[in-house]
Amino acid sequence: MSYELTVINPSGNSIQVPLDHFPFSMGRHSDNHLILRDSRVSRKHALIHDRGGELWLEDLVSLHGVQVNDIKVDGEVKLVAGDVIDFGLEDGYRILIVKKNEAGIRQLMGRMPGTGSVGTTELSKLRALTEVARSLEHAMSTQDVLATVIEAALTVTGCDRGFLLLENDGKLSVELGRDGAGRPLDSSKLPVPITLIQKALRERKELLSFQFDPMADWSSRFNESMDGLELRSALCVPLLRLRGSVEAGETMSATIDDTVGLIYMDSRVAELEDQQGNRELLQTLALEASSILENARLLEEERKRHRLEQELALARTIQANLLPRKLVAEGFLKAVGSSIPTHQVGGDFYDVLRRPDGSWLAAVADVSGKGVGAALLASLLQGVLLEAASAGAALEDWLPRLNRFLIERTEGEKYATLFACVVEASGRISFVNAGHSRPFVLHGRAIGGPSLEALDQDGFPVGLIDVATYTVATMQLDAGDTVVLFSDGVEEGRRAPNEFFGRERIAASIVANASGSLQELHDGLRGALATYLDGVEPHDDATLLLLRYEG
Secondary structure (H helix, E strand, O other), X not given: OOEEEEEEOOOOOEEEEEOOOOOEEEEOOOOOOEEOOOOOOOOOOEEEEEEOOEEEEEEOOOOOOOEEOOEEOOOEEEEOOOOEEEOOOOOXXXXXXXXXXXXXXXXXXXXXXXXXXXXXXHHHHHHHHHHHHXXXXXXXXXXXXXXXXXXXXXXXXXOOEEEEEEEEOOEEEEEEEEEXXXXXXXXXXXXXXXXXXXXXXXXXXOOOXXXXXXXXXXXXXXXXXXXXXXXXXXXXXXXXXXXXXXXXXXXXXXXXXXXXXXXXXXXXXOOHHXXXXXXXXXXXXXXXXXXXXXXXXXXXXXXXXXXXXXXXXXXXXXHHXXXXXXXXXXXXXXXXXXXXXXXXXXXXXXXXXXXXXXXXXXXXXXXXXXOHHHHHHHHHHXXXXXXXXXXXXXXXXXXXXXXXXXXXXXXXXXXXXXEEEEEOOOOEEEEEEEOOOOOEEEEOHHHOOOEEEEOOOOOOOEOOOOOXXXXXXXXXXXXXXXXXXXXXXHHOOEEEOOEEOHHHHHHHHHHHOOOOOHHHHHHHHHHHHHHHHOOOOOOOOEEEEEEEEOX
16 A cells, blocks of 8 residues: 655645655655754654555654654554654644545545435535545645546536546646546547537636536537437536635635636436526535645645755755865865855855875866756766866866866856866965856965955856867965965855945955964854845855965
């Protein structure tokens, strides 16, 4: 038996999450299958296991524990459909275990009274319809919802068959069909031309219902085909895009222009208008069906958003793994770096790699765009950087090759800015700038006080223009000099439109913290940016890499 999770967040909103990986991990860290965005939830809170088709919940010795049906789990506990999981917090996430099929809905449909049942009343039909509608909160997909809408309509009206038609670009098309026994019908079984149904829908006088006469004299050829079908009656229920609540006592906001489709039903036996009894029943059906369809659309959007969040979590993991876990901290060169990503995923990375001759290759790069693609391309660039360092390749040799490689693979749609340099034991630094933010060099001991020099060399980003050339410049570092590299997320950090942190503030922060250690200089610059942003979410990754030549 397959299952899924209905995840209800602290605000009361819910989404459906498939149980498609085992063990299925839950917690606040981004590498979980289900990410619970609550600081009180443990990084790795609990696991769900599949053991021979049975679900088992394991508490990973979490801080607040985990409960099933309000009973604290001690180690592991078996789960069944309908169980409610919470994480030891009264106002936290709750999870409902749901079977991944339509059994519950089918049972509800079976309890709905048919039009010929003894003792059937209009009120019992409405109650049955409402029960089915509410059950769809846990439906598996939009198709499940639409099928149940049709079956509910057939049960309430006693029709022989029904079709749900949705409007797209001003034209109706059959989404699905069912006969009275719930068996699927394809669009070829619709006995009435869609153009005629659409004409009647547009010309209707009422918002929520209209009687459709299949025997109307549209053409003699069509009438002959309808005679052969022996239809007694047909009706249509318009579906609306609702712009307000339809709860009791409140007003629904919708017009005929808000029509998104309809349910077509016909019968060879019954006169539908006589059997439906009162108009309110059909109008209630229209409102329920419209509400269900809208909820299904919103649910599908929420599922897509959740899948996107999972993809972004994967990309953030890729991006985090690109960053070096440890930088050089002894010898003639010391390095300190950091990269703080935005809520999106970009392609910043930095690295410092030793070359065969004992020199160091350092680089900061920023791939254009965001998302998984940018993170993957950043991973490729770092691989190129690693290969260049291990081979001892000169900057003027591997950068043009990298440029041509990216153009061949991405056709100019993806490119990257890059600043790369080689620092030798003598203090000689060779560097090239491919469209990246221009670094500063902080001079210290040799000239008796802090002063800044901007490395103003610039060039084309790699992967943008196939004829681009890259000039390598050199300079001599003295003991205590520091090269400050940064991405445009630092320089262009903004707290309001056209209010950027800017190069002047970067320079001022560097000078203000010049007397401290390399880590203090890094932290001072990072703190100055955070103070300037004043809690505003950064629009781009902010990456720093500081290189100090110790002599």
